[in-house]
Amino acid sequence: MTSLPLTLGFEFFKIGLFAIGGGPATLPFLMDLTKTHDWYTMSDLTNMVAVSEATPGPLGLNMATFAGVEAMGIWGGLVASIGLVIPSVIIITLIAKFLEGFNDNPIVKSAMFGIKPAVTGIIAAAVLNLFIVSLYIDGKFIVPSAIIAVVIFVCLQIKKFAKIHPFFWFAAAAAVGIVFKL
Amino acid sequence: MKELMQLYWAFFRIGGLTFGGGLTMLPMLKYELVEKKKWIDEDTLLECYAIGQCTPGIIAVNTATFVGYRRRGVWGGIFSTLGMITPSLVIITTIALVLQNFMDYAVVQHALVGIRGAVCALMMNTVINLGKKSLNKVVTWVLCIGMFALAWLTDIPTIALVLAAALVGIIYNKFPGGMMHHD
Numbered sequence: 001m002t003s004l005p006l007t008l009g010f011e012f013f014k015i016g017l018f019a020i021g022g023g024p025a026t027l028p029f030l031m032d033l034t035k036t037h038d039w040y041t042m043s044d045l046t047n048m049v050a051v052s053e054a055t056p057g058p059l060g061l062n063m064a065t066f067a068g069v070e071a072m073g074i075w076g077g078l079v080a081s082i083g084l085v086i087p088s089v090i091i092i093t094l095i096a097k098f099l100e101g102f103n104d105n106p107i108v109k110s111a112m113f114g115i116k117p118a119v120t121g122i123i124a125a126a127v128l129n130l131f132i133v134s135l136y137i138d139g140k141f142i143v144p145s146a147i148i149a150v151v152i153f154v155c156l157q158i159k160k161f162a163k164i165h166p167f168f169w170f171a172a173a174a175a176v177g178i179v180f181k182l
Numbered sequence: 183m184k185e186l187m188q189l190y191w192a193f194f195r196i197g198g199l200t201f202g203g204g205l206t207m208l209p210m211l212k213y214e215l216v217e218k219k220k221w222i223d224e225d226t227l228l229e230c231y232a233i234g235q236c237t238p239g240i241i242a243v244n245t246a247t248f249v250g251y252r253r254r255g256v257w258g259g260i261f262s263t264l265g266m267i268t269p270s271l272v273i274i275t276t277i278a279l280v281l282q283n284f285m286d287y288a289v290v291q292h293a294l295v296g297i298r299g300a301v302c303a304l305m306m307n308t309v310i311n312l313g314k315k316s317l318n319k320v321v322t323w324v325l326c327i328g329m330f331a332l333a334w335l336t337d338i339p340t341i342a343l344v345l346a347a348a349l350v351g352i353i354y355n356k357f358p359g360g361m362m363h364h365d
Contacts, residue, residue, distance in 0.1 A: 018341045022234075022241035024308050028333060028340040035337070047294070050301045051277050057197050057270035058207070058242040065270050069278035077275040081267050088239030092247040093259050095233060103232050107352060112236045114351020115344060117322035120312045121330035122343055127305045128334065134298040148299030149306075156307045165201065169300045177296030178289055 005079050008071050011037070012064055012083030020112075021119045023052075023059030026084075028126040030067060039071035042133040049130065054170045060084070144182040148173050185254055186261045192219060193246045193265030198273075200242075207242050221253055242266060325350060 011033060019025040027049070034042050048070070052062035061081055068080025095102045102108060135146050152169050155161045176182070192214050200210045208231065215221050222230075227249075234244035243263055250262030284290050317323055329343055 014341065016239045018238055018344055019240075020236070020238050020344060021312075022239075024305075024312065026240075027305075032340055046298050046301055047281065049305065050297045051274065051281070053201075053301070053304060055270075055273050055277065056199060056201055057273065058240050058266070060240040061197075061243065061267055061270045062274050065274040066278050069275050074275055074279070077271055077278070081271055084240065085243050085263050085267060088237070088243045089247050089259055089263055091237050091239070092233070092244050093251055093256055095237065096248055096251040096259075103229075103236050106355070108236060110352045110355035111348035112351065113322075113355065114325060114347040114349070116316040117326040118329040118343065118347030118350075120309065120316045121326035121328070122333045122340060123312060124309045124326075125330050125333035127309050130305055131302050134302050142295060142298070145295050145299040145302070148296055149302035152300055152303035153306055156303060166304055167201070169304065170297055173296035173300035174293035175296070177292045177294065181292050182295040 004072055005075065007037075008039075008068060008076060009079045009083035012068070012080040013086055015064070016084040016087040019060065020115050021123075023061075023063070024123050025119050026060045026063060027130070028122050030063060031126050031129055033067070037071070040067060042129065043137070044070060046130060046134045050170055054167045144177070144180070148176060186257055188219075189250050189253060189258055190261045190265035192221075193250075193262045194268055196246075197242070197266040198269030207245075211245060215249060222249060226252070321354065 015026055015029040019029055030045060030048075031042065033039060034045065040048070048063055048066040052059050052066060055062060061084065064080045064084045065077040068076035068078070070076070071080070099105070103112075131149075135142050135149070152173065196207065196210050196214055200207045208227075211231075212224065212227060216224050216227055227245075230245045230248040231241070233248060234241040237244055243266055246262040246266040247259040250258035250260070252258070254261070281290075313326070317326055325347060329347060332338055332343060333340070
């Protein structure tokens with residue numbers, strides 16, 4: 001067994017290497033980690049997503065930092081985010097240096113043709129898992145959370161509201177929770 | 183060194199002032215890099231973006247590395263990336279540590295009942311937007327639903343699923359009438 005910082009860094013290195021599609025694509029990997037390590041639980045993950053969406057910075061980077069802090073405090077956040085970006089820095093530098101027209105390459109195009117819809121499906125499964133941990137707590141279905149989810153989701157489908165900053169929805173939802181003592 | 187620090191601070195501002203990452207960062211990147219600093223033109227930015235999306239990792243970080251490399255080589259890429267991750271590190275670490283201490287308060291618990299609902303709504307919306315972009319042909323639907331089922335029902339690691347999908351894409355396009363001339 002290697003030391004915790006090394007394990008943490010390596011796990012996020014792997015996420016950086018295989019999560020194609022940016023921030024949301026890291027979510028299934030973060031869920032995998034709840035099965036293999038006891039750094040955080042599935043219900044912690046809901047808070048991590050909320051904070052990461054509501055604060056500045058790329059979603060994937062925020063979630064990785066949060067997960068790292070949960071695992072081993074301040075240094076954990078640093079180790080996880082550095083681990084996450086190392087593959088990017090290496091791969092992009094190589095592409096910028098050697099591979100002109102990388103994304104017009106037929107093999108890359110073919111692989112992406114398969115990866116894009118698959119990642120959508122994999123993220124959908126992760127989000128379904130997130131619903132379950134967010135809405136079923138200690139075996140009980142949390143009706144107020146579900147109602148808030150439906151109301152916000154419907155609002156997001158209206159063009160005028162779609163551009164509203166996520167922070168607003170979190171603030172409004174938190175206010176409703178506090179005012180009605182949900 | 184001066185230009186490396188300029189790269190660092192430019193991406194520090196981008197990381198600290200944009201929310202969400204991915205596509206939502208494009209306007210801010212365009213403002214800082216194309217209009218204000220004139221480091222790259224818009225076509226190069228869009229090329230960076232296209233590459234950032236079909237390579238592993240966080241799209242914003244990939245774009246930072248690419249632009250930094252174009253300006254100042256390997257160190258340019260590293261400084262840009264460090265600039266991009268610094269605001270996240272500071273903000274998220276602070277919030278995570280504060281939250282750990284306040285988790286047990288009744289007010290926080292009430293707020294979380296609301297916030298969990300909001301997370302569900304926003305993530306559902308993310309999935310739908312991804313679907314709109316990635317699902318157009320029958321085969322993409324089959325892949326999406328198949329991978330959804332595998333991810334949901336089995337313990338196969340996500341890495342294996344992504345690699346399998348890449349392989350399916352490559353094999354599929356070997357067949358005559360394979361797809362992507364339409365893309």
